Amino acid sequence: MDYSFADRTKNFESSAVRDILNVIQQGNVISFAGGLPCEELFPLAAVQSAYEKVLASGNASMQYGLTEGFTPLREGISEWMKDKGIKTDPSRILLTTGSQQAIYLFSRIMISDGDVVLTENPTYLSALQVFRSFGANVVSVEGDEHGMNPDDLEEKIKRCKPKFIYVIPTFSNPDGKVWSTERRQRLLELCYQYDVLVLEDDPYGEIKFDESITYPSVASFDHKQTHVLYTSTFSKTVVPALRTGWITGPAEVIAMMSQAKQMVDLHSSSIDQQALYFVLRDFDLKGHIQQLRKEYYKRMMLMQDYLNKLTPGTFTWKEPKGGMFLWVKGQEDLNTTALLSEAVAKGVAFVPGVQFYAMNPKENTFRLNYSYPSPEKINLGMDRLVSVLLNGVPV
């Protein structure tokens, strides 16, 4: 039969990264494509002990829970956020199935067909997919290495009257960018002035290579607690399989998102939420994150060593200050989508940059992930990749 799907499905796009991942998983390809955290460092003992505590806490812990999520975990997150300079309280925190769900639910309550969402360019591709699935007109704001260009931002706020502005100010996906403090403050000033909301996505903020530097979140400047929705996740710092993220912001917005969530799934796994509560309470998560920082820095530097072997000027990148990605630009005439087929044939994969662009895609860019592959795999994979890159570009 002919299944006449809803009109909105015409705006659905499958994640090309996930499609690539599916292909890769079958073969002998070393993948720098996915945004996966390092498995070797998963704190399995802590997670195991946490589940034991949940199961020991009795039958009532296995019952249906609140849509908003397990209250003691929301209290724990509230404390955790204090250390990041973000004032919140459990009543303004919604637990979600990963921060992906926070982006989805916020979009569902905010975006009507044709509404404008402002984003960086490039930005997180699954967020773009969500916005577009609701019929959003995604408009990208010009920027440089310090963040969005305030003049272009103001001009587009005035002209497009956006429903909200989506940003990843700390170690962005895909380009690892870190916004300057001034740009963060200026963004918020403009949002106050024109009454626009910010959705601040911060999955990678904890993975900073220099611990002495503080990257204040945009939310930490929102003293009125009216204009910023801040979302983060434990997928990068504990384990992804727990699928637990959260979002905090103005009470009225969080309440509307809870109502939306009730329809989507009643609530996320409360066993996992309870386990995370025990992880936060009993495990040295901060110490664990320090370990991640060191290991990811080592892997990034190792990967960069290989890039340094390329002919100077043919490929450029900025050494990331944290996060999980190296973002590389080739010469103007390079097409990294074509290059990917060649790379996969040689046994290595990356993500072509075009997918991350809301507008004006640059075909000569690509993203490398250094958190997932072991140093051995980085050596092997980068050897392969460098040989492809050396052949693939005019020297």
Added chain:
Amino acid sequence: MDYSFADRTKNFESSAVRDILNVIQQGNVISFAGGLPCEELFPLAAVQSAYEKVLASGNASMQYGLTEGFTPLREGISEWMKDKGIKTDPSRILLTTGSQQAIYLFSRIMISDGDVVLTENPTYLSALQVFRSFGANVVSVEGDEHGMNPDDLEEKIKRCKPKFIYVIPTFSNPDGKVWSTERRQRLLELCYQYDVLVLEDDPYGEIKFDESITYPSVASFDHKQTHVLYTSTFSKTVVPALRTGWITGPAEVIAMMSQAKQMVDLHSSSIDQQALYFVLRDFDLKGHIQQLRKEYYKRMMLMQDYLNKLTPGTFTWKEPKGGMFLWVKGQEDLNTTALLSEAVAKGVAFVPGVQFYAMNPKENTFRLNYSYPSPEKINLGMDRLVSVLLNGVPV
């Protein structure tokens, strides 16, 4: 600031049942309101052992997983469904965060603003909320104790051209109804004839009081495997906190739902899915379900004993053959919403029936849950309720 939410939020309705539950949880009220399974019988040892196996299976089990869900669990479910006469395979099964999410995702890919969805009357209120949140025009089909009236169904299919028909044919929520086999077959015939999809919601089918009777699912008649989407859950048979449901149906529809799910949350908790895989593999779930059946039957009979104390003719109900609910009708002039305040004041709660109606709500109906309260609580609570009912109606 004034948060200008998307237009669709005007169609959002909070679940009144959940609001009532929140109030009740604070007080000393015995609740027959929620649709919660019995906590005392949760198979905690089996669940505990399953999580131990997941954690022992190593670091890779904690990584990101497939949107479609953990493959070995989908294989296990495929086998489980065979016993119910439903032919499927893992590629046509999507794991969801409870069957609530299956209803949500199916609605998201099917319903455009103004599309008609046909339902029973009364029916599951959270499904009604989801359909309406997508702008559906919900039209109810007339029915009796055997299911939807085929003539009215055909007339409404022809007139309204529905996007799909939503049914709970076995131990419906709220009214515990069981469709006759003939009505199930007739529904499918009409769907074949007019090319309409069925969403068959079957959370309670396993909880049947007479094990010798088979209630064939509508999906089991869909030999073409083209017209029925079948959803169920482990929330009622294992534990709700795992939040694991599934949906199976035509490959094309399942694929589109997976794409929708990718945007909603990438995937559901894979720790929970892996744990359920071990529960299915190593635990006598069928034996456990037999225990549930016996205990729920006992509780239902106990509750019914109290209803039998009421003046004959003032209240009517049909003894349920399974499921978790007793559905009671009072005399025409009874308003059960008003009655609820009185009942809560006396320390007992139920759900007024009006909320479950898609159209023409009957104010003289209410729903009682017998699975959650212990026999002691049923005794205490029904004493209170009977005294309220005796006072509240003209005798």
